[in-house]
Amino acid sequence: MRFSLSLSLKFILSTVLIYPFSASCSPFYFGGSFGKNQVRETVSVSDLGYSSPSQPTLESSDTQDLAYSLYAGYSFDFSSYTLSAESGYMILGKSSTISESKNVTSQNGDKENVRVSADTDALTLSLVALKKIKGDFRAFTRIGAGAWETSSRLSTNIEQESNQASFSNSGIDPYWGLGIEYKFLRIGFDRYDFDNYKTDYMYFGFKF
Secondary structure (H helix, E strand, O other), X not given: OOOOHHHHHHHHHHHHHHXXXXXXXXXXXXXXXXXXXXXXXXXXXXXXXXXXXXXXXXOOEEEEEEEEEEEEEEEEEOOOEEEEEEEEEEEEEEEEEEXXXXXXXXXXXXXXXXXXXXXXXXXXXXXXXXXXEEOOEEEXXXXXXXXXXXXXXXXXXXXXXXXXXXXXXXXXXXXXEEEEEEOOEEEEEEEEEEOOEEEEEEEEEEEO
């Protein structure tokens, strides 16, 4: 589920250019966003399928990276609020965790260093509720689920020998979000709870 950053930026730029010609009365909409993704990660090496006599433990880490998304939806307008069904594709950037084993097992007294880096993307489906605040300002909240996939690389270094392994993991987990819209602008925050880590996506985007 990999996507091109340059292609996504071209998509967002094109939507800005065609906005004056779009049909605002249509219940269908689409858009894109970009922003900062903050990952709080708690990784167990044994959960990754890696075994070692030193039993290295990866502590929680806190990393940040660029993230972006594309989405489309269908709106149902009521008298005082709007409900939308929205689907999207997200690239949540890269996270990394580094740890040193607490137990020393080598004859030279070396400790084992472990590094895990991961790239995550997701397909999402959510229900969005919008409420008009004042003028063209609207507040929204969402709840949904994301089908995510993580491609990870594990590197170890013990007794001056390095080893590497690649693996992937996937699942479906819930997420929620909230934000504010002004005309075709959208500013929001999403919280994802994917397996071994939580990620916060703070973004700025466009909706047409």
